[in-house]
Amino acid sequence: MIRNILKKISWTFVVVSIISLLGCNNIDKHQAADVEKLLKEKYGQEFTVKSIGGRYGTANNDTVTTYVHPINHESFLFKAVMTKDGKLVADSYIPRMISDSLNQVLQQELQNKGIESETFTFVMQADSSKETNPDISLEEYVTTYKPGYFSAHMIVKENENVTGENFEDALKTVYQAGLKTTFQVGIREIAAEEYEEALTEYKQLPEVSSSWFRNYNVIEEIDAVVDGNGYHFLTVGSNT
Incomplete structure (x- = not known):
């Protein structure tokens, strides 16, 4: 029982702290669309941003980290990082x-x-x-x-x-x-x-x-x- 409670708490913490669900605000939607476009240009395939993690907006952070999957393969998640200037600087596809x-x-x-x-x-x-x-x-x-x-x-x-x-x-x-x-x-x-x-x-x-x-x-x-x-x-x- 204790393990199950701790497991649920731990998993909830990970989800909340690392992943912010898409659609929270217009900024998220804009960033997601930009990442999807950049990945399509690179690989010639359609992608969907499932969630957004670390965002730019502070003195020490000029990138946004997204978690992405091919449009027809939702369980195949990978990470993509874009700068605030709209450049794809890293992805793990x-x-x-x-x-x-x-x-x-x-x-x-x-x-x-x-x-x-x-x-x-x-x-x-x-x-x-x-x-x-x-x-x-x-x-x-x-x-x-x-x-x-x-x-x-x-x-x-x-x-x-x-x-x-x-x-x-x-x-x-x-x-x-x-x-x-x-x-x-x-x-x-x-x-x-x-x-x-x-x-x-x-x-x-x-x-x-x-x-x-x-x-x-x-x-x-x-x-x-x-x-x-x-x-x-x-x-x-x-x-x-």
Whole structure:
């Protein structure tokens, strides 16, 4: 009961403090329209700003941060940042797509082990900010931008198959798919009765931080990595 109350309070705080719903005022609508236009010009696709975070208007802030999704893919959220002069200075659309590609590889491999999963991967040490092709493949991306490594957060449903050994084949497969780019991941096994709720929220996150997992009953945490030296894992414990 206490965990559920704290979880709801925590999630409400995150939503209120980070995201202001679109439509609050005319300024929000204008900023959202500008970001959508800039992204369409860059990628040749339609986008919708779902929410707005940090805004310009102070001496130390001359940008507005928005959370955006392709018009027909509402759960695919990413971040876009625009200056008060109307310039798109950063967005995570392409890295988010690469994350999704890696997630699909891992999901399929882990399903073969009887493990339900969802992964959010960060592309590290690669600057693809000028990339405009939304159809770029994982192989093309790695060949062109040569990321230093991939770093990921994964949630899995509580299951007797969730052991460090059972992630080896999946991580070796994603290592090969990424052209032998190091892949490291923090795996959180979420209590079965909480997994569906966690999964729904997880899919809606434009980015993931370690603190988010405190909202849920993590049965066990496993840190794993696959690189040129092979596969290694460490069972860390839980947050209970």
